Amino acid sequence: MIALRIFSVALPWALTGSICLAQTQAVALPPEPMEKSVVVIGAGISGLTAAYHLHKAGFKVIVLEAGGRVGGRMGTDVVDGVVIDYGAKYLSSAYATLMPLIEELGLRKDIKEVDHRQGLVLRDGKPRKIDPDSPFSSLLSGLLGPRSWLKFGWYVVQTRRSARRIDAADFYAWWAGLDDETAASWYGRRLGTEIADFVISPMLEGLFFQAADEVSRAIPHIFIAFSGKAGKTLVLTQGIGSLPQALARMVEVRLNTPVQRVESDPDHVRVTSGTEIVTAGWAVLAVPASAAGKIYPQADEFERELMASGYSSTIYIAVAMDPGGPKKNALAGASGLLIPQKEQNDIASIALESAVVPGRVLIGDLVHVYLAKNATNQLIGSPDEEIVKRMMPQVEKYLPGVSQRMRFARVYRWKEAIALMPVGKGGDILQYRQSRSSKHRVWLAGDYTAISSGDGAAESGMWAANQILQRGRP
Ligand SMILES: Cc1cc2nc3c(=O)[nH]c(=O)nc-3n(C[C@H](O)[C@H](O)[C@H](O)COP(=O)(O)OP(=O)(O)OC[C@H]3O[C@@H](n4cnc5c(N)ncnc54)[C@H](O)[C@@H]3O)c2cc1C
Numbered sequence: 001m002i003a004l005r006i007f008s009v010a011l012p013w014a015l016t017g018s019i020c021l022a023q024t025q026a027v028a029l030p031p032e033p034m035e036k037s038v039v040v041i042g043a044g045i046s047g048l049t050a051a052y053h054l055h056k057a058g059f060k061v062i063v064l065e066a067g068g069r070v071g072g073r074m075g076t077d078v079v080d081g082v083v084i085d086y087g088a089k090y091l092s093s094a095y096a097t098l099m100p101l102i103e104e105l106g107l108r109k110d111i112k113e114v115d116h117r118q119g120l121v122l123r124d125g126k127p128r129k130i131d132p133d134s135p136f137s138s139l140l141s142g143l144l145g146p147r148s149w150l151k152f153g154w155y156v157v158q159t160r161r162s163a164r165r166i167d168a169a170d171f172y173a174w175w176a177g178l179d180d181e182t183a184a185s186w187y188g189r190r191l192g193t194e195i196a197d198f199v200i201s202p203m204l205e206g207l208f209f210q211a212a213d214e215v216s217r218a219i220p221h222i223f224i225a226f227s228g229k230a231g232k233t234l235v236l237t238q239g240i241g242s243l244p245q246a247l248a249r250m251v252e253v254r255l256n257t258p259v260q261r262v263e264s265d266p267d268h269v270r271v272t273s274g275t276e277i278v279t280a281g282w283a284v285l286a287v288p289a290s291a292a293g294k295i296y297p298q299a300d301e302f303e304r305e306l307m308a309s310g311y312s313s314t315i316y317i318a319v320a321m322d323p324g325g326p327k328k329n330a331l332a333g334a335s336g337l338l339i340p341q342k343e344q345n346d347i348a349s350i351a352l353e354s355a356v357v358p359g360r361v362l363i364g365d366l367v368h369v370y371l372a373k374n375a376t377n378q379l380i381g382s383p384d385e386e387i388v389k390r391m392m393p394q395v396e397k398y399l400p401g402v403s404q405r406m407r408f409a410r411v412y413r414w415k416e417a418i419a420l421m422p423v424g425k426g427g428d429i430l431q432y433r434q435s436r437s438s439k440h441r442v443w444l445a446g447d448y449t450a451i452s453s454g455d456g457a458a459e460s461g462m463w464a465a466n467q468i469l470q471r472g473r474p
Contacts, residue, residue: 035472036060037280039271041259041295044072045088045454046445047286048247049101049461054284055251057469062280063251064273066258066287070248073417074454076239079410082366083239084318086412088454089368090114091234094226095455096168097462098243105246107236114233114356120337121202122345127337130199138199148194155191156224163225172433175426175451178218182423186217202338206349208418208452209312211341211373216423222451235357240454259287262296264441281472284464286445288416296442302432309425309448311416313376314348317391318412319367321405329399331355337398339372346375346391350398367402369395384411419448433463438471 036059040051043065051061069075073087091098091111102108118131121143128143139149166174183204187196200220201212207223208215236242261272262283269283285292289309293299299307329352331337336351353366369391371379379387388409395402429449436443443464450456450463 034268034279034281038062038282038284038468038472039064039269039278039280040284040286041262041271042066042072042286042291042446043070043244043248043253043255044286044446044457045074045098045244045247046447046457046461046464047072047284048244048251048253049097049458050284050286050443050445050465051251051253051461052101052247053462053465054468057465059468059472060280061251062278063248063253064257064259064271064278065253065255068255070253070255071241071244073414074240074244076241077410078239079318079408080320081363082318082320082361083237084366084410085235085240086316086318086410087414087417088240089235091236091240091454093232093234095458097458098455101247101458102236102243105243105250107243107246110237110242111234112237112357112360114235115335115358118334120331120334121198122337122339122343123198125343127331127334128198129334143198144194148192151191152195152199156227159221159225160227166225172426172430175218175222176430177426178221179216179423179426181217182213183215183217183220184212187212187220197340197342201342202340205341205372206336206338206370208421209314209348209370209373209376209414210418210420215421216425218426219421219451235360237360259295262442263298266439266441269441281441282468283442284445284461284468285442286461286464288446289419289448290416292444292446298442300435302428302435303444305428306432306444306449310420310422311448312418312420313373313380314414314417315371315376315379315387316412316414317367317369317371317388318410319369319392319395319402320361320407320409321364321367321402322407323364324405331398336368341372346372346394347398348372350395352399364405364407367395367399380413380415384409387411419446419452421452436467440467443467 038054038059038061040047040063043063047063051063055061075087077084077086118129120127121130123143128141129137130143131137138144183200184196187200204210204212204215257273259271259273262285263270269280271278285296289307293307331352333355335356338349339345339347348370351368353361392403445460445464447457450460
């Protein structure tokens with residue numbers, strides 16, 4: 001994702017308390033403590049937020065994670081002293097769930113503001129400026145003609161004004177109310193193809209790796225609406241992975257524990273991992289949609305609808321560079337370059353860490369390259385070396401000399417990067433949330449059950465935890 005503002009430890013689990021881990025059989029427990037026990041499946045940001053919230057409220061919580069580390073799509077590698085956020089990178093000071101968590105976990109000191117300066121969008125092979133703080137930039141740079149510029153400016157003002165009336169509690173109803181047409185068709189029809197192709201498309205491809213013809217028109221509308229009060233774009237200096245890690249220190253997490261089955265009856269949930277069964281009062285199923293569909297056969301129609309969610313894909317290449325080399329480059333100090341699909345490029349976006357987060361890379365620089373949909377589909381099964389070999393000449397076009405200065409390149413493949421938000425998704429989420437009742441023991445969380453972002457995922461975890469808190473208090 002590019003920053004443009006407009007936008008384990010297999011612990012032996014003691015058979016005490018009210019969660020039971022047993023070999024090949026479930027253990028029956030007295031009903032009352034069972035009401036205060038929760039098994040969370042998945043240690044991504046949604047599962048960990050739910051677990052932490054429930055733990056603080058006095059619930060007994062265990063998190064079962066299939067992988068060898070926590071965080072899921074929110075994690076950090078440190079390679080040769082270079083901090084690489086390999087999934088989510090950016091936070092916003094307007095993130096309503098994650099910002100209070102960051103504060104509470106003592107991570108405020110690690111927050112660093114991203115230098116927006118202007119971003120660039122490629123049009124007709126030429127990078128054009130778009131600066132959220134300078135309304136004339138897209139006109140002066142030739143990204144938009146005068147008519148489109150005026151139309152878009154008017155639309156932004158109106159949309160931001162309308163957002164002032166939206167209460168957080170009404171958010172999903174508001175989304176559902178806008179959820180009637182794809183972004184490509186609505187913006188093309190109402191504001192013109194120039195705006196659809198060179199503002200809306202690059203924004204959706206850069207933020208979500210999703211094309212305007214597969215996303216609901218509600219999504220850019222929501223982003224533009226909140227861009228008025230959205231504060232600053234932020235990173236965590238130690239890496240974004242420090243957030244899920246801090247949460248995981250507060251709760252019991254079992255790594256390398258893939259769950260194969262989640263079942264519930266009116267009083268309990270039974271969660272199977274290998275030969276072990278965990279029995280608890282409640283479950284938060286916080287794994288991606290495709291995984292949830294495989295392990296939760298009792299899902300009802302509303303859950304199945306959400307679990308059918310697709311995802312965008314991308315390949316992210318982190319290229320660490322030695323210091324020196326030519327200073328002049330196509331990014332020219334901008335925070336990044338978005339390349340719309342219309343420009344038929346293998347690269348969807350490219351950014352230099354030193355321009356976005358000055359000082360985080362101590363020696364040399366780090367280039368962030370995200371591949372466009374077609375290139376991702378072609379290359380996702382290829383070896384790292386082949387991907388790097390094919391892409392570096394293209395990166396050179398924007399950053400001459402990068403190959404000579406390359407220290408190392410890391411390739412991260414995201415087959416399921418960010419949950420799709422097609423027409424109808426807002427309504428599906430609203431219906432799911434409204435259809436829950438006291439008979440439900442399994443609660444879905446994850447970015448596919450909310451707005452697709454780190455904060456949306458956390459909000460869904462918080463929502464699931466609150467549902468359990470309302471019902472599970474003795
Ligand atoms: C390249 C990229 C860039 C992004 N950039 C940003 C950004 O800048 N800002 C932003 O806000 N968001 C960004 N996002 C989106 C954000 O990372 C995700 O929306 C969010 O992290 C999803 O969290 P989650 O908890 O829903 O799912 P996940 O992070 O996928 O967590 C699910 C967890 O469940 C585990 N699991 C799966 N199956 C099982 C099983 N059977 N048993 C047990 N555990 C299981 C997985 O191993 C995983 O740890 C980006 C995503 C990607 C991929």
